[in-house]
Amino acid sequence: MIQFTQVHKSYQGIEALSALTFEIEAGELVFIAGRSGAGKSTLLKLVAAIERPSAGTVNVAGQNVGRMKNKGIPYLRRNLGLIFQDQKLLLDRSVLANVLLPLMVVGTAPKDAARRARAALDKVGLLERERASPLSLSGGDQQRLAIARAIVNRPSVLIADEPTANLDREAALRVLEIFRDFNRVGVTVLIATHDRALFTGLSPHVIELEGGRLASGGSAPSSPP
Ligand SMILES: Nc1ncnc2c1ncn2[C@@H]1O[C@H](COP(=O)(O)OP(=O)(O)OP(=O)(O)O)[C@@H](O)[C@H]1O
Numbered sequence: 252m253i254q255f256t257q258v259h260k261s262y263q264g265i266e267a268l269s270a271l272t273f274e275i276e277a278g279e280l281v282f283i284a285g286r287s288g289a290g291k292s293t294l295l296k297l298v299a300a301i302e303r304p305s306a307g308t309v310n311v312a313g314q315n316v317g318r319m320k321n322k323g324i325p326y327l328r329r330n331l332g333l334i335f336q337d338q339k340l341l342l343d344r345s346v347l348a349n350v351l352l353p354l355m356v357v358g359t360a361p362k363d364a365a366r367r368a369r370a371a372l373d374k375v376g377l378l379e380r381e382r383a384s385p386l387s388l389s390g391g392d393q394q395r396l397a398i399a400r401a402i403v404n405r406p407s408v409l410i411a412d413e414p415t416a417n418l419d420r421e422a423a424l425r426v427l428e429i430f431r432d433f434n435r436v437g438v439t440v441l442i443a444t445h446d447r448a449l450f451t452g453l454s455p456h457v458i459e460l461e462g463g464r465l466a467s468g469g470s471a472p473s474s475p476p
């Protein structure tokens with residue numbers, strides 16, 4: 252589903268990722284681990300074609316996204332649910348309106364859009380708050396809202412950068428449980444986090460980065476006999 256082959260990424264001559272080769276299969280739940288500056292966010296941005304590799308190939312669902320023409324990127328992203336810290340919620344709109352937005356962008360009929368947005372809110376446990384302002388939500392609930400917005404177009408891959416930052420352990424575990432629910436129904440999930448304690452035991456596949464290099468986790472561990 253996602254293959255990196257000898258990927259390098261440098262910013263102004265400084266190498267953020269070096270000779271990175273790994274593979275993620277469809278349906279996996281994968282954690283991207285490593286200290287601050289290890290290259291986790293850069294890896295996720297390459298998958299979503301927010302950044303382009305300096306060398307090597309990034310393949311997502313059979314497409315070489317590192318070389319994709321700009322006009323192909325919206326189609327790629329339609330298949331990806333993205334949860335990045337710089338994607339702000341619309342604070343002057345309701346919870347429901349925030350989830351409707353990605354559907355409006357792709358021209359979903361209003362009646363369909365409302366039904367799907369409510370279904371997405373229901374999946375993350377926020378349906379009762381549909382009329383609320385995002386400002387009135389707790390940090391954990393705001394993160395749930397970001398997840399609902401990311402999954403409303405039914406992407407096959409969900410990508411989240413530090414989705415549990417700023418949450419206490421209990422709220423963080425509840426948010427992780429939502430990702431696991433989507434993974435259980437077949438969505439491929441990539442989560443970057445520096446918080447190792449959080450995901451220990453949750454997935455056999457952890458891609459560990461150290462100074463932009465792969466420390467472990469190049470491919471999915473084979474299932475036990
Ligand atoms: N836009 C950019 N311009 C210049 N350097 C960058 C840019 N983005 C990232 N870097 C550098 O690339 C390296 C990897 O950064 P990245 O954000 O991918 O790490 P990270 O593992 O996500 O860290 P954190 O845990 O702090 O989020 C760091 O040295 C960082 O300073």
Ligand SMILES: [Mg+2]
Binds near residue numbers: 291293412
């Ligand atoms: Mg980061």
